[in-house]
Amino acid sequence: ERRPAVETAHRVRQRISGVFVYAIACGIAETDPAAIIKDALQPVRRGRQPAVVDLEDLKTLLNDAEAIPAHPQTRLALRLLALTAIRSGEVRRAHVGEFEGLDGDNPLWCIPAERMKMSRDFWVPLSRQAVDVVRVAASTAGPAGLLFPSQRHAHKPISENAMGYLLNRAGYHGRHVPHGFRASFSTIMNERHPEDSKIIDFMLAHKPKGTVEAAYNRAM
Numbered sequence: 001e002r003r004p005a006v007e008t009a010h011r012v013r014q015r016i017s018g019v020f021v022y023a024i025a026c027g028i029a030e031t032d033p034a035a036i037i038k039d040a041l042q043p044v045r046r047g048r049q050p051a052v053v054d055l056e057d058l059k060t061l062l063n064d065a066e067a068i069p070a071h072p073q074t075r076l077a078l079r080l081l082a083l084t085a086i087r088s089g090e091v092r093r094a095h096v097g098e099f100e101g102l103d104g105d106n107p108l109w110c111i112p113a114e115r116m117k118m119s120r121d122f123w124v125p126l127s128r129q130a131v132d133v134v135r136v137a138a139s140t141a142g143p144a145g146l147l148f149p150s151q152r153h154a155h156k157p158i159s160e161n162a163m164g165y166l167l168n169r170a171g172y173h174g175r176h177v178p179h180g181f182r183a184s185f186s187t188i189m190n191e192r193h194p195e196d197s198k199i200i201d202f203m204l205a206h207k208p209k210g211t212v213e214a215a216y217n218r219a220m
Contacts, residue, residue, distance in 0.1 A: 006042045013038060051180030052172070053187035064170040074162045076137045077148045081163065081178055083130040085185035085204065088178040090115060092157040094147040096138045099126075107131050122205050 001009050016034040023029035052058050062082060066075070081091045090111055101107045109124040116122045126134065137147045142154035150156045163178040176184075182204055189200045 001042050007044050009041055010044055013041065049177050049179045049183065050175050051183035051187075052176045053184050055188050058184050058188070061167075061170070061172060061176060064172070065166055068166060068170045070166050070169075071151060071158075071162075072140070073137065073148045073151070073158055074166055076133050077158060078163045078166055078178070080130060080133045080137075082181050082184075083127055083133065084109070084124055085182050086111070086124060087182070087205075088163060089160065092148055092160065095145045096141050096147055097145060099134050099138070102126075102131050102135060109134075116205060118205070 013034050017032055017038075020029055020032035020034060024032065052061050065078060077091055080086075080094075081088055084091070086109075093115065094109070094111075098110050098112070099107070100110065107126040107130075109126055109130075111122045111124065113119060113121050134147065141147055142149035144155040146154070146157050148158045150158050167173075167176055167178065186200060186204060190197055193200070
């Protein structure tokens with residue numbers, strides 16, 4: 001809490017509580033001491049995800065992140081995240097077989113509907129830089145076909161915290177998180193092309209809605 005890492009404190013308490021609940025079920029413990037401190041923790045305050053929304057500052061952020069020693073898969077995943085503005089979970093779980101036309105004029109990333117929680121697949125046009133990232137990552141992909149496999153378990157994607165830790169080590173703790181690239185994209189594009197706000201919102205994979213758009217577009 002003092003770091004501050006209130007949400008992490010809550011998650012740690014939940015993990016500890018889970019251990020004791022299992023122990024109680026197995027007959028090797030009688031109480032869950034982690035349960036009684038739940039209400040003593042500071043509440044988690046939900047709000048806008050911290051994000052750098054100025055283009056020049058964003059360029060600096062990316063350069064700073066590139067200068068930090070990191071596992072190649074984590075570095076590549078962060079690059080693809082910044083280049084596509086897709087949710088970090090979709091980037092982490094990307095499969096090699098979802099990319100097509102990398103050698104052509106219209107390279108695409110097809111994210112399955114079930115992963116996007118949509119009624120149909122979601123197609124992401126790829127820039128030349130994104131194609132380069134995919135090619136390099138695919139050359140070291142694990143046997144399960146994951147573009148960014150975990151170092152410890154090749155059948156699992158990299159940790160949901162890997163990219164966040166990289167940004168923290170680069171000096172952006174509390175200033176920018178992986179999910180913040182979506183706000184960066186929305187804000188910068190809406191400032192430059194306000195007439196295309198509906199297209200920009202669609203590129204973020206959701207239908208235009210007042211509260212949703214406001215959560216990402218800091219230009220409003």
